[in-house]
Amino acid sequence: MHELARRARTAARSLALASRAQKDAALLATADALEAATERVVAANALDVEAARAEGTPENVVDRLLLDPDRVAAFAQGVRDVAALPDPVGEVVRGSTLPNGLRLEQVRVPMGVIGMIYEGRPNVTADAAAICLKAGSASLLRGSRSAARSNAAIVDVMREAIAAAGLPADVVQAVPADDRSSATHLMQARGLVDLVIPRGGEGLIRTVVEQSTVPVIETGTGNVHVYVDADADLDMALDVVLNAKTHRTSVCNAAESLLVHRDVAEDFLPRVTKALQAAGVTIHGDASFAAVAPGVLEASDHDWATEYLSLDIAAKVVDSLEDAVEHIRTWSSGHTEAIVTRSIDAARRFTLGVDSAAVMVNASTRFTDGGEFGFGAEIGISTQKLHARGPMGLPEMTTTTYVVTGDGHVR
Amino acid sequence: MHELARRARTAARSLALASRAQKDAALLATADALEAATERVVAANALDVEAARAEGTPENVVDRLLLDPDRVAAFAQGVRDVAALPDPVGEVVRGSTLPNGLRLEQVRVPMGVIGMIYEGRPNVTADAAAICLKAGSASLLRGSRSAARSNAAIVDVMREAIAAAGLPADVVQAVPADDRSSATHLMQARGLVDLVIPRGGEGLIRTVVEQSTVPVIETGTGNVHVYVDADADLDMALDVVLNAKTHRTSVCNAAESLLVHRDVAEDFLPRVTKALQAAGVTIHGDASFAAVAPGVLEASDHDWATEYLSLDIAAKVVDSLEDAVEHIRTWSSGHTEAIVTRSIDAARRFTLGVDSAAVMVNASTRFTDGGEFGFGAEIGISTQKLHARGPMGLPEMTTTTYVVTGDGHVR
Structure with a gap:
């Protein structure tokens, strides 16, 4: 050597x-x-x-x-x-x-x-x-x-x-x-x-x-979160969640956890659950998700901590943006987090609150990539x-x- | 904790x-x-x-x-x-x-x-x-x-x-x-x-x-070298060597070794030896330095490796700029090196050749400092x-x- x-x-x-x-x-x-x-x-x-x-x-x-x-x-x-x-x-x-x-x-x-x-x-x-x-x-x-x-x-x-x-x-x-x-x-x-x-x-x-x-x-490990804010455009949120989870599952910038603000849970949970399940995704959810559709598995701390790299997603309803940030700071590997929101203030608080290498505002987590960033070549993603x-x-x-x-x- | x-x-x-x-x-x-x-x-x-x-x-x-x-x-x-x-x-x-x-x-x-x-x-x-x-x-x-x-x-x-x-x-x-x-x-x-x-x-x-x-x-340890090139202005070289060694001895950007090109040794060694000794500096030199004046101690590998932080300097005649670079790459802690030369080509070869945090061309090593660089505050010098x-x-x-x-x- x-x-x-x-x-x-x-x-x-x-x-x-x-x-x-x-x-x-x-x-x-x-x-x-x-x-x-x-x-x-x-x-x-x-x-x-x-x-x-x-x-x-x-x-x-x-x-x-x-x-x-x-x-x-x-x-x-x-x-x-x-x-x-x-x-x-x-x-x-x-x-x-x-x-x-x-x-x-x-x-x-x-x-x-x-x-x-x-x-x-x-x-x-x-x-x-x-x-x-x-x-x-x-x-x-x-x-x-x-x-x-x-x-x-x-x-x-x-x-x-x-x-x-x-x-x-x-x-x-x-x-x-x-x-x-x-x-x-x-x-x-x-x-x-x-x-x-x-x-x-x-x-x-x-x-x-x-x-x-x-x-x-x-480099590398990506326990990546998408947070759907109270002020989210829910059509956009659905696109971002599906793309982040299903576009390619084996990569570090794929989403592994979904957090949804309680204010939009009633509208959004049935839609996102149906769409994810239709795409073959197994949802490991909290009680709110479990109540929406059959086939949702019960999430444990193991799920919040896991980088599945597969058609699985952990899912949870949060009471506030601050709860989402807290969850992310507890479980994230510091790779990429996304927020879907129309609110400038929410985007700002989320961006300043999480502590990760990249934060996506109204964009799929799949964009954290040297090629997408225009770097031409990438030797890895530092966390x-x-x-x-x-x-x-x-x-x-x-x-x-x-x-x-x-x-x-x-x- | x-x-x-x-x-x-x-x-x-x-x-x-x-x-x-x-x-x-x-x-x-x-x-x-x-x-x-x-x-x-x-x-x-x-x-x-x-x-x-x-x-x-x-x-x-x-x-x-x-x-x-x-x-x-x-x-x-x-x-x-x-x-x-x-x-x-x-x-x-x-x-x-x-x-x-x-x-x-x-x-x-x-x-x-x-x-x-x-x-x-x-x-x-x-x-x-x-x-x-x-x-x-x-x-x-x-x-x-x-x-x-x-x-x-x-x-x-x-x-x-x-x-x-x-x-x-x-x-x-x-x-x-x-x-x-x-x-x-x-x-x-x-x-x-x-x-x-x-x-x-x-x-x-x-x-x-x-x-x-x-x-x-x-941070910190500075086994710092000054190299006096064949093309050096010897008055300038004398100023730089004296300042780098004696302005403050206990600091990491103080010079610890002097390397002199053989072509200027005959002129420069008596002058620099006299000036350093007059300033109270003990020279740990090779045979060329020892031949110039009494009181020069014989240098060993220990001296090339030492950050004295005192009124001591290791000193050596080298056959070429490349020899100086080689000596520095072998012994330096990667903090600061200086060259005194009038030659653009020599400055370029020295700058590209050594592998240190800072390279001084015709300036004292004492300038490697957050305050001198205009940074306002300094938490240390990374090596x-x-x-x-x-x-x-x-x-x-x-x-x-x-x-x-x-x-x-x-x-």
Whole structure:
């Protein structure tokens, strides 16, 4: 591990000096190489898939692991999209001339070495490597054991293309996933690794946060709420709730809980219950919801706390906006909350009251996404307050340095 | 500890809704109250000082602990200065209307609860509490045991004034410093405390970084270098070296190592050695420095690694700018490095090559400072890459949230 990290640091120093043109050329060459190597990548993946099936892995998990030529083409295109984005490195974030004539500039510079610890989908390998490279950092990619052959094939193809384009191959390295200790070593390589980003389930993220001595950005878990205010347009509320819950259930910005103000419960509960059930959603509701329709299951604290990632929703009637905020502050993972309301005052109180990375006013929670926000690429959605909060694009993968220029200035 | 943190969280929620006018009024009332309570604070401090002397604490450490009416007046004025600064909360950092008509705003919001773990000087108590309050966060202040009575008196006075001004007293709380475990509990109160900032010696900072499960911003240690390039104006270089080393030795932006390009060594070494020695500086030099003058001690790796904080400097001749960069990357703590040169190209290579929070070109390292940078207040100087790097002012004590406003937008 230390040897990998040391090589990453050396490579990162060369990469930090590379121009945007050099980085983009390497990325475009990588994308072409990945497409050209489709057969090789798919063949490696087939071995992973076979092994997963032999271990009795459920088919929905196997599907996440599976690569076909379309999926390879999709992540190759993702690498091209990253090449097309502006280079964050060198951006002057802040600048001024101080009263004494010193020129002060805060400039974006590469982070250095970024460790990614992730589960499942092998497309993360190409995505993360491309984003880190464009942001001027070397990546150490520690995927899951189940995708080890797929990830190794993708990394090999990328390294060959990067080296052929004149950058050091070691800007992208796979960390062996044979045993758990490689992840532990990665997250404890303080001084060699500048940042670790875990992507995956709650268990993985908690482990990294607790054990890492390298700074971490937490991503992902989304116990997301939609609150329908007393002043809501109920047609709009119905659209937003249905979209937030059913547009795609397995993603972190999907709604998991519905809170409805008591003043509109009589009108809204029958409509939303019918529509959700018609869409195949199981409602885990409080007594008010249970009274409206058969088939509503009784909600417990477990439901308020759960990120279902499925066609399930927890549902509750609240007495006030403040009750909704209180419920959210108690149970939310701090990802995204939405309010549907016509009231400026209600929107303001909700926005100031909750404590989450994103707040939607009259919009579906599904919009919390780097692509939707116009960031072009996204390495994850931060649910912590430090460094980056919400969707993280290229600038969030950099740090800054102050460059101060004088003419012999002394104090 | 959990009880303190819970009270801080509750207070932080009220504080987050307070207007700038309310926060400034509380700060000004606090400043007045501190001055009015000078006798009480100085009396409490006298007990700390007496106990410290009884324990045989060295006088220079006692001096850091000591409060007199002037020092109380100085930190009261510091609190007024914080009140005069703009409110970072509510600042729109980024905003746009997306192609689909969604309005996207990234807004600064309070961090929540900030834990400070610090040593020595009791003025940090008032400074940190004021900065956190202005930035909308509650503070949990864990000072050193030796300053416990002083800190308690300062916190009591502040809490009374804050409550009288209509904000919850619990936005400022002292964490008992009776034993080490209170610091451990503070840094492991994940979910209750949003950020921990250690201020003090290397040992304290390392302990917090290793043991904290709450996100940390590392501050402070400064193994700071001045590099005199082949193209330097040697008069300027002499000024910069002397100022960086001798203007104030006990601070983190003071120079600790001098690197001189071989091409100018013959001219520069006798001059700089003479001037440093005349200023009372002990030089820990390589063979080139030792050959120039008597009294130069032989440098070992220990010297390259040491933050002296005294009238000592490590000194070395390097063969090239790249050697200087390599030395700095090996030994620096990533705080501040300076180059003296007339060459644009050398300045560029040095700036891109080192990996530190601040780089000075033809200016003393002593300028890495929130006050000098025009930030008005400074809670410390971050030497890490995540969230904040370099001097941290009020904006660095906040986080952001994305507020997305639509008109029933769904995907």
